[in-house]
Amino acid sequence: MLRITVDGTAYEVEEGLTLLQALDDLGVLMKGVDIPHYCWHPKLSIDGSCRMCQVEVEGVPKLQIACDTPVRDGMVVHTGNERVRKAREGVMELMLVNHPLDCPICDQAGECKLQDYAFDYGQMHTRTREPRRALKKRVDLGATIVFDQERCILCRRCVRFCREIPGTSELAITQRGDRSTVETFPGKPLENDYSMNVADICPVGALTTRDFRFKVRVWFLEEVPGICTGCSRGCNVHVGVADDQVRRYTPRRNDEVNDTWLCDYGRMTYQEIGAPDRISEPAVRGDAGQLVGTTLEQAVECAAQLMRTAVEKEGPGVVAALASAHATNEDLAALRGLLAALGSETHGVPIVTGPADALLIRPEKAANAEGARVAGFGEPGLLLDKIRGGGVRVLIVLGHDIIHEQFLGSPEALAALDGVILLDTHRSRLEQVAHVVIPARHLAEKGGTVTNFEGRVQAVPAALEPAFEAVAEAQVLARIASALDLSISDESERKRETD
Amino acid sequence: MVSVATRAAIDAEIAKMPEKRGALLAALRLVQAEYGYLPPEVMEEVAQIFGLHPTEVFEVVSFYNHFHVQPRGRHEVNVCTSLTCSLRGGRGLLRQLQAYLGVRAGQTTEDGRISLGHEECLGACGNAPMLRIDDTYHLDLDWVRTQQLLDGLE
Numbered sequence: 018m019l020r021i022t023v024d025g026t027a028y029e030v031e032e033g034l035t036l037l038q039a040l041d042d043l044g045v046l047m048k049g050v051d052i053p054h055y056c057w058h059p060k061l062s063i064d065g066s067c068r069m070c071q072v073e074v075e076g077v078p079k080l081q082i083a084c085d086t087p088v089r090d091g092m093v094v095h096t097g098n099e100r101v102r103k104a105r106e107g108v109m110e111l112m113l114v115n116h117p118l119d120c121p122i123c124d125q126a127g128e129c130k131l132q133d134y135a136f137d138y139g140q141m142h143t144r145t146r147e148p149r150r151a152l153k154k155r156v157d158l159g160a161t162i163v164f165d166q167e168r169c170i171l172c173r174r175c176v177r178f179c180r181e182i183p184g185t186s187e188l189a190i191t192q193r194g195d196r197s198t199v200e201t202f203p204g205k206p207l208e209n210d211y212s213m214n215v216a217d218i219c220p221v222g223a224l225t226t227r228d229f230r231f232k233v234r235v236w237f238l239e240e241v242p243g244i245c246t247g248c249s250r251g252c253n254v255h256v257g258v259a260d261d262q263v264r265r266y267t268p269r270r271n272d273e274v275n276d277t278w279l280c281d282y283g284r285m286t287y288q289e290i291g292a293p294d295r296i297s298e299p300a301v302r303g304d305a306g307q308l309v310g311t312t313l314e315q316a317v318e319c320a321a322q323l324m325r326t327a328v329e330k331e332g333p334g335v336v337a338a339l340a341s342a343h344a345t346n347e348d349l350a351a352l353r354g355l356l357a358a359l360g361s362e363t364h365g366v367p368i369v370t371g372p373a374d375a376l377l378i379r380p381e382k383a384a385n386a387e388g389a390r391v392a393g394f395g396e397p398g399l400l401l402d403k404i405r406g407g408g409v410r411v412l413i414v415l416g417h418d419i420i421h422e423q424f425l426g427s428p429e430a431l432a433a434l435d436g437v438i439l440l441d442t443h444r445s446r447l448e449q450v451a452h453v454v455i456p457a458r459h460l461a462e463k464g465g466t467v468t469n470f471e472g473r474v475q476a477v478p479a480a481l482e483p484a485f486e487a488v489a490e491a492q493v494l495a496r497i498a499s500a501l502d503l504s505i506s507d508e509s510e511r512k513r514e515t516d
Numbered sequence: 517m518v519s520v521a522t523r524a525a526i527d528a529e530i531a532k533m534p535e536k537r538g539a540l541l542a543a544l545r546l547v548q549a550e551y552g553y554l555p556p557e558v559m560e561e562v563a564q565i566f567g568l569h570p571t572e573v574f575e576v577v578s579f580y581n582h583f584h585v586q587p588r589g590r591h592e593v594n595v596c597t598s599l600t601c602s603l604r605g606g607r608g609l610l611r612q613l614q615a616y617l618g619v620r621a622g623q624t625t626e627d628g629r630i631s632l633g634h635e636e637c638l639g640a641c642g643n644a645p646m647l648r649i650d651d652t653y654h655l656d657l658d659w660v661r662t663q664q665l666l667d668g669l670e
């Protein structure tokens with residue numbers, strides 16, 4: 018370990034790091050030690066091109082760039098004195114020489130580093146009278162990203178990202194001098210599974226996602242911590258909420274899980290939350306065989322009645338449950354609790370799988386696949402055999418993954434049951450065979466814990482209320498239990514503690 | 517595909533360099549000499565030879581004025597417009613050329629005969645105004661002489 022002093026405070030840092038890296042590792046960068054920077058990014062190679070991070074190192078005549086200056090034992094650094102301030106003002110002035118300053122129509126306004134630092138270090142007037150470079154305001158780099166040439170400050174973050182993280186290298190800085198710009202290779206658009214991260218890391222409003230651009234001013238967003246539900250990686254996200262709707266997911270840094278990235282697929286799963294096909298009202302199958310809307314109380318009572326009848330006739334063994342890898346650990350514990358209180362041991366969980374990669378994307382396409390396994394839910398094969406053999410009369414189903422082509426493919430196999438009690442977020446053909454349908458909450462609407470593929474239990478709060486009345490699956494299950502005069506609280510409490 | 521001869525010449529350039537990519541500029545010059553310009557397929561082939569991403573080659577190609585990604589005219593006519601030449605009429609010469617050929621600097625005449633351009637110091641300040649036609653310098657020009665030169669081009 019080396020000892021360095023920054024603005025009068027001593028720190029122990031690891032050898033071999035640069036000043037910015039060391040301060041970032043200590044968790045003090047921009048949280049106590051403010052060294053403005055554009056081109057440096059904690060997860061990308063060092064570029065040293067923006068010159069914004071200059072600091073004074075005692076004993077070194079010229080100012081040094083903190084992003085590329087290795088720490089030395091006994092190093093004494095000043096990050097905010099007059100000389101450093103002047104240098105930053107100079108850098109800012111040059112950076113703004115060609116900047117269009119169109120903040121009022123720029124999506125980045127409010128979360129723009131150029132804007133932030135211009136407030137701190139910018140001049141209130143411009144000393145140049147030459148025309149600013151006029152370039153294209155709307156270049157489609159690919160299907161997901163739109164590029165504004167005038168706003169680019171040439172930090173090369175986006176270029177380095179594509180070369181170093183997905184390794185696809187679609188972007189280049191072409192031309193030279195004040196004609197430099199970001200371009201794709203002719204005929205090869207920006208197209209990789211992680212493309213939208215370039216909009217997150219672009220320090221200015223040059224790169225925007227086609228999805229979010231011009232949708233909402235960022236200062237109207239409430240950003241709540243969340244977890245992506247796209248796969249069992251469980252990437253950490255900020256859930257951006259405005260007007261009671263989720264408007265975007267952006268990555269929330271977690272070096273143990275997703276660094277500072279999200280895959281494009283996962284990022285877009287926020288759209289599921291406000292999707293038009295959400296199940297928004299409880300329903301029970303009426304006398305005419307149609308699903309009829311009803312209240313939660315009646316749906317719960319109806320579910321309890323189906324279970325009661327089946328247990329009275331043929332014993333608890335004929336009630337079974339299909340869990341969901343989209344449910345939280347709390348929901349799963351409640352389901353286990355209900356089954357245990359009933360005395361049924363028949364259950365399983367369908368986990369849909371798909372393509373994976375070596376970066377983030379995992380094969381299991383649900384956030385809590387591992388949590389479901391830990392809660393004791395196994396492959397659904399045995400349960401399905403039992404259903405086909407007529408050994409199950411009433412089935413509680415969380416979610417509709419069971420009718421995915423990797424499992425049943427269609428709901429028909431469940432049509433002969435006396436009762437199918439469906440707790441689900443989105444409409445599906447499973448409703449065709451359901452006797453009771455109860456709306457469920459999305460993870461962002463209920464919060465809770467999910468366990469990622471490495472066994473990491475991650476807790477998130479609820480980010481918003483659903484647009485309709487719905488309670489979490491755990492609460493629905495608890496209500497069914499109490500309608501049956503069963504108590505499941507012990508089991509679910511016990512589960513929560515061991516999580 | 518670059519020809520066998522060009523490929524051999526590229527390999528010879530690579531052999532001179534401590535690091536392979538040091539020979540990239542030389543290789544691009546050789547390949548452009550063969551094709552007349554550097555279309556995307558060719559940049560990709562060069563990238564493959566050097567183990568680079570095509571975008572890295574594209575960056576180099578776009579950096580230098582002498583590399584072209586579009587087909588060029590049969591002849592390059594480039595007027596020097598750096599300070600000394602401009603003081604001695606280089607820019608006026610360029611304007612006259614533009615009017616005479618009906619194209620702007622950076623463009624090629626419709627018959628594909630001439631690509632007109634201007635460039636920075638060609639090192640012939642003492643004989644300004646001057647221009648370069650392909651690999652030949654023409655010095656101490658006036659308009660009559662320039663017209664003759666142009667009309668003499670295939």
Ligand code: SF4
Pocket residue numbers: 168169170171172173174175176199218219220221223224
């Ligand atoms: S587009 Fe953004 S990230 Fe890319 S070089 Fe320009 S400013 Fe940097």
Ligand code: SF4
Pocket residue numbers: 245246247248249250251252275278279280281282283284377378379
């Ligand atoms: S890798 Fe998985 S968890 Fe991460 S963003 Fe993609 S789908 Fe979501």
Ligand code: FES
Pocket residue numbers: 053054055056057064065066067068069070071082083084085
């Ligand atoms: S952050 Fe150090 S030079 Fe850009």
